Amino acid sequence: MPTMIRRPPTIVCxxxxxxxxxxxxxxxEPQCLKKxxxxxxxxxxxxxxxxxxxxxxxxITAKGFYDLDALNEAAWTSAQSQLVPCNVCGRTFLPDRLIVHQRSCKPKASK
Structure with missing residues (x-):
């Protein structure tokens, strides 16, 4: 029977x-916020x-453990809220990437 290798716990920025x-x-986190x-x-x-x-x-759960899933879910949602939609196609990007995307995003030609 193969042994399961547990991945070390990670936290989402x-x-x-x-x-x-x-x-x-x-x-x-402090470096990321500065950037x-x-x-x-x-x-x-x-x-x-x-x-x-x-x-x-x-x-902290009732047993005194960190609820990493809840923490990571909230952090992921926070990171996703930083995304900005393209006013042409609606896809979302970080603002600096949106500028690059908008150079090539054109409205679809209607037939």
């Missing part, structure tokens, strides 16, 4: 949506967003 180890998330501010400040005013707020989730 509420800013970028990527997964990090429980030890490195506290190093990543977010730098990128946001470079955007045209109409695409700038309010600073993402770390979701407040009750993460």
């Amino acid at each position: 509420y800013i970028c949506g990527r997964e990090y180890g429980t030890k490195s998330i506290s190093i990543h 977010w501010h730098n990128e946001n400040n470079l955007l045209p005013k109409e695409l700038r967003r309010p600073e993402p707020k770390k979701p407040e989730v009750r993460t």
